[in-house]
Every structure is written in structure tokens, then in C-alpha cells.
Amino acid sequence: MIKASSIKRIKIVFLLAVCVVFANAVISCSNTIKLKVNQASVNHSHQVIIQLERTLSALKDAQIARYGYLISANTDYLKYDVTALEKIDLNLQLLKKLTQDNYQQQKILLIDENITNKLNLLRNQLYTKQNQKLDLSQELILTDEIKNVTDSIQLTQKLLLNQINRSQSSFKTAIAAFFIAGFVNLGLVTQLYYLVKSRIIRLKNTKLALRQSENRLRAIIDAEPECIKLIDRNGNILEINAFGVAMMEAENADKLIGKSVYSTVLPEYQKAYKLMHKSVCQGNKESLEFEMIGFKNTRRWMESYSVPLSSESNEGFLHLAITRDITQRKVSEQKLREQAALLDVVTNAILVKDVDNRILYWNKGAEQIYGWQASEVNSKKSSQLLHKGYSPQLDDALLSVISTGKWQGELHQLTKDGKEIIVESRWTLLQDRQGKPKSIFVENTEITQKKQLETQLLRTQRLESIGTLAGGIAHDLNNVLAPILMSVQLLERKLQDSHHLRLLKTLENNALRGASLIKQLLSFARGIEGKRTLVQVKHLITEIEQIVRQTFPKSIKLTVNIAEELGFVCGDATQLHQVLMNLVVNARDAIPQGGKLKISAANLFVDEHYAQMNINAKTGAYIVVSVADTGVGIHPEVQERIFEPFFTTKELGLGTGLGLSTSLSIVNNHGGFMNVYSELNKGTIVKVYLPITPHQETDIPCCDRPANLNGSGELILVVDDEPAIREITKSSLEAYNYRVLTASNGIEAIEIYAKHQSEINVVLLDMMMPEMDGEITIVLLQKINPSVKIVAISGLELNLTTDDKSSQNVQAFMSKPCTGKELLHAIGKVTKEFK
Secondary structure: OOOHHHHHHHHHHHHHHHHHHHHHHHHHHHHHHHHHHHHHHHHHHHHHHHHHHHHHHHHHHHHHHHHHHHHHOOOHHHHHHHHHHHHHHHHHHHHHHHOOOOOOHHHHHHHHHHHHHHHHHHHHHHHHHHHOOOOHHHHHHHHHHHHHHHHHHHHHHHHHHHHHHHHHHHHHHHHHHHHHHHHHHHHHHHHHHHHHHHHHHHHHHHHHHHHHHHHHHHHHHHHOOOEEEEEOOOOEEEEEOHHHHHHOOOOOHHHOOOOEHHHHEOHHHHHHHHHHHHHHHOOOOEEEEEEEEOOOOOEEEEEEEEEEEEOOOOOOEEEEEEEEEOHHHHHHHHHHHHHHHHHHHOOOEEEEEEOOOEEEEEOHHHHHHHOOOHHHHOOOEHHHHHOOOOOHHHHHHHHHHHHHOEEEEEEEEEOOOOOEEEEEEEEEEEEOOOOOEEEEEEEEEEOHHHHHHHHHHHHHHHHHHHHHHHHHHHHHHHHHHHHHHHHHHHHHHHOOOHHHHHHHHHHHHHHHHHHHHHHHHHHHHOOOOOOOEEEEHHHHHHHHHHHHHHHOOOOEEEEEEEOOOOOEEEEOHHHHHHHHHHHHHHHHHHOOOOEEEEEEEEEEEEOHHHHHOOOOOOOEEEEEEEEEEOOOOOOHHHHOOOOOOOOOOOOOOOOOOOHHHHHHHHHHHOOOEEEEEEEOOOEEEEEEEEEOEOOOOOOOOOOOOOOOOOOOOOEEEEEOOOHHHHHHHHHHHHHOOOEEEEEOOHHHHHHHHHHHOOOEEEEEEEOOOOOOOHHHHHHHHHHHOOOOOEEEEEOOOOOOOOOOHHHOOEEEEEEOOOOHHHHHHHHHHHHHHOO
16 A cells, blocks of 8 residues: 555655746746847847937938038038938937837937937038138037037947847846756656656556455455444445355345345344444444344344444444354353253252362352352352361362363362261363363262261161171070070979079079170160050159159259150150160260259151151151260260170270160160260260150050969970970970970971871970071971961060061060070960960
């Protein structure tokens, strides 16, 4: 393009050249005029000189004629004198004409006056000569006067010649100036010619370059993947690039040039577009998102960036619009909104944070889990918001997600109210287009309840494993103690010596003590089905209250709070009493220096949500008995093991470690569950949940024991894998008038029963035997005789409420070790009831 400064310089040089040429032309014209004036003046002066010379010649002729006449008096001289005078007069008239518009007129008139006077004087002299003689002095005077006139004429001629010389000198100067001006003009014209020529060449080159530049610019604009259009103040399209033509689905640009830009804008966006166009034409920059529809009815979302452009007519601004297709972006934004809505629907906490842990996104699930609203956590560091302090685990997680792109693990975090929760966190690295870490997508699932249930499940599984082990040990110990107890009772019948009877009593007491310990162990392992009655828990609490007030130190302040209309529980009052005693004793031991002990009971309905938090809980009505103390509390690590058997924090000899484990088994056996809440140096609360039983429940009747233990010769089949038990059981029964057959296992029992089924009244069957256990044996016996009478006995506690078909003909259940009297009572009741 031609620069404005270059064009300006051309204009200035051209104007200077024109001015110089004009000045030279003026000067040349002036010189030419002066030359003409000088030439006219020279010609006029020559004519005047010629006429003066002629007048002077005529005057001399007149003077000569006068002298001739005066000397010779010849009249012929008078003729010459008259002719000379006529010539003089004629010449003077011509001089007057020549000088009538000239400054020389005055001199000519003066000369004319002198000549006229002198001619008149000559005429007078001639007249006088004719009449009288003229003296010589007068002639001399006349001659001098004529000489003076001649001198005047000659002086005038001289002046005229000087003027002619000056005019000729001025002519030469004017000629020289004319030629110099001509040469200057020629140089300037030549210079201007070459300058204009070079400028024209440069202008042509510039125009060519401008065309090429315009073509390149047009190609660049057409190659731009955006619609670029120029719009006039009336909203008509002046220019549009190729991409814009394609975007509007037109055949070519001519179809759009001069057309209204609003023709493709959807009606609902035309008002906003017109306001934008008006603002741009007023000199403002604007942007707008709108929808357009092409000539082939294709809808697109457009984003227009509009800037004002000065118009050549200076009548305001034109509208230069750069419009891009954002349909894909709008679709993506819609998908993002839908995804964000989905993210808000999910219950997991979903957040996005940058590599500096600053939170960028926070969904509804995160608000529900943590309690913070999205506006409260925006741009805050998650490490400071969700964690107590510095955590090396977070650094490891950040390094892992940056290096591998993902990380997964469990984190302990805090909610807004300071509650500690456990989340299963999954991190995914998000990268920018250059592959550099940009942000981290985090999905957190709260697993606090899950972890609690897992803890409960693991504890239950651990207790079940320990219970299984304890049950096996108890079974073997019961098999050891059972023959001892029955042997003691047989010896008591045969020995009468008081000393030996005391020894037997001591032996029996210790055996019973061991059996009690085993029974307590079995209570933990399997639970005990004792006599079930409708129990009022408030009566149990009242009994416990009396014991505490009577036996606990006075430094312990007891508070009892029992709700009115407390429900009833179907259970074993003795076992429940044992549970409560274990709890208050533990509370006492937790406050050796004194403190507060509170026992409370209330009705509670456990819903599904609460039931999901406790593995042994079911929906329904419960009585909650709480025992709270203000003692030292339980350490979190210890709290996980408090229900394990034989685990105790007390000193050696002060506890067996079976108190809480037995209590848990009893409560679980009653259909309930237990929870413990404890903080160090703040105290402990143990809550026992027992299902409420409706009032119409009646007591489970106890079997009335017959007073007479002797039999009537009934045949009893004793089946047990322990020889000692078989022998002592046989001896005990025979001592009380029973007949006995023995079998060491189930196979042998089937064979014996098949032979003597008509004689055998009762089968005393051990449930735990090798090769064929008690249940299979019962099934086979029932196939031989569906009405067979069976008394089951085991070192493990049996469930009285079992619905198995194998137990339909089992008339009684007994636990090892049992005394001979207990065995005789059971067998006597069965034989008498089914006679």
C-alpha cells in the first residue's frame, strides 16, 4: 500500500514545482512585456530621433537659406527657406503625434515652441532684410539662438539615444533572464517529470502489491474457519468470507451481499442482535450468543464478537462481526450440565481439585456428606478443610496420581461439625491438551457405617471362632466332669462314713464349680436356653440398684432413670440379671476414685436405617438399658477387643475376661444387641438392646420333677462315644432299677435298636459322636420306629426351639455335665409321660 507520507511528499514537490514554474512563467511574462515595452520605446525613440534629425536638418536648411539670402539677397534662397520651414512644421507635427502619449511630449513642445519662435524670428529678419538692412550683431544673436535650438535637439537626441541604450541593456537582461527561467523551468519540469514518472511507477507497483496483498488477505479471510462479515448501519451485509457463505448455506457471496443480516437469525434472538448492532454502530464492542438457521434449515448456535469500523463517509461506524459456530460447545455444555445434574443426584461426594489441592467443583453429594455448601469450599484447600493436620498419605496419593494417573485408598476425614468419617477415595488425573496435570477428579464414598459393620462382623466372626474353640473344649471338659459327678452320687449311696461323705461332697462341689465355669464359657460360645418368662426389666434394675447402693463405695454417685410404661422382655431373668451385674461392676472398676454411675431404661423403636448400622439389629420395638460412668474410658484399640473371651485390662487375678463376652452372648441369645460408646478420660456408655415382647406372652412352663427317681425296669439304650460316661451312666441307671443297653456310636445304636426296638423304652443319645452324629442317628431311628422316645444329651448347649425334623421325637434335652439326679429326673419324666 502507498504510505500517506509518500503521497504527501509527492503533493508537496508537485506544488513547489508548479509554484516555481508559475513564478518563472510570471517572471518570463513580465520580462516579455517589458521587452515589448522596451522595444516599442526604442522604436518610438528612433522615430523621434529621426524626426528630430529631420527637423534639425530642415532647420539647418532654413538657416543656410537665410544666410544665403542675407548674404546674396538672392530670392531663390527664400524658396529653399519656405520648403525647409514646411518640413520643419511637418516634422514638428509628427513629433507631437509621436510624443503625445509620452513623457517626452513636454520636451518636444518646448523644442516646438523654440523652433516656432526662432522661425518667427527668422521670418521677421527676412522681412526686415527685405525692408532694411540687418546688422551683424543681430545675425549673430539669431545664429546663437538657432544654435541653442540645435543643441536642445541634439541633447534630446542624446537623451533618447541613452534611453535606447538602456532599453537595449534591459532587453539583453530580460533575454538572459528569460533564457535562465526557461532553463530552470525545463529543469524543474524534467525533474518533476522523472519524479512523477517514478512515483507513477511506484504507484503502479504499490497498486499491484496492494492487489496482491488484498488477494492474500482475502484468501486468508476466506480460509479462516469463522464467519467474518461487514455490516452497514441498516443491517445489510457488505462483505462476507467464504466460510461465512458456507455457514449460512448460500451458493455464493452474491446471494448474501446487500441482504439483511437478520434473515438467518432466529426470531427469538433478533431483538438482542439488533440491540448489539445498534451499540456497535455507535462505537462499542459487543458480543452475543444466538441461534441461526441456514438457507438449508440447519440450526446452529453462534457466538459473535463485534467491533466498530469507521466508514469512509464518516457517518458513524460499520459493524465488523466475527462469528464462530459453537454448536458443539453448546452440546458439550448441555452434556456437562446433564452430567453435573447426574453428579448431583449420586450420593457419593464428587469434587474436582487442582494440583495444589484447591477445590474447583463440589457436588450435592459432597454437601450432604461433609455439610459444607459449594460456595463455602470454592478455592479452599481440601487438605486443610477435610483433614486434621498434615498427612503423609495425602502426599503419597498426590505423587501416585500424578505419576500413574489414578489412586485409590481409604481416608479419615472431617465433616463441617467436626465428626470424623471414613471414605473410600478414588482419584483420577485430568490433563490439559499438552498432557500436563491440570486437575484431579475425586470420588469419595462414605464407608463409616460399613467399616463399623465390618468391625462388628469381624468381631462376631472372631467371637464365633473363639466360641467354637471354647465349645469344643467345654464339650471335652463336660465329658470329663460328667462321670465324676455321677460317680460321686453313686458313692454317696454306698458310703455311710461321714468323713468319706465330706470328701465326696468336696469333690462334688469342685466338680460342680468346674461345670459352672464351663457353663459360663458355653454361654459365651453358644448361648444358654434357660427358662423363659415375661420379665419386667425395671424390677431387674431395681434389684441392681439395691446391690449397688449397699455394696459400692459411697464415692460413686448412682442415678437411676427408668421410663414410664417400660415394655416387657421374654427371657431368663437370672441371665439378664447377670448381664446387668457385669456392666455395673465394670463401671465401678472404671471409677476407683469415685464418680457418677447412671442406669437408665427406655423404649426405643429401631428403624431400618438404625438396623443397618448394627449387624445383629432388626426393625422393631426394643428396651434400651444404658449403664454410663464418668471413668477413665476405653482406648479405641482396646475397645475392639472388649468382647473377646479371656481378654481383660484388669490385673492378674482380678478378672477372668468372660464378663462382657458372656453378657454379649446372653443378649444375642435373647435377640438383642449391645453397643459401647467411650472416650478417654470422659467415660463409657454401654447400651443393651432387648426386643420387647407383647403382654399376652405367658411364662414358659417348667417341667415338674418327679419325687421318686426309681424306675420300673424300663430298658434304656445309652449311646455315647466316651466309655467312662457309658459305664457310669449305666451304673447310675441300674442303681435306680433301670435296665441298660450301651452303644459306642450311632451305627452300633441302630443295630441294637433294630433288634430290641419293642423292648427299648428310651434312647439316651449323645449328640456329638464320631462317624455318625446324633442328628443322623435320630433320623435313622425314626425310620425304624417313628414313635421312638429320645433324650438328647451333649457337652454343647442345644436349642430347645429347633424346628429340625430330627428333633420332633426328642422328648428332652440335657447338657453335660449333669448329675445323676438330673438324668434320672429327665428319664423318669419321659417314661412316665409316654406310658
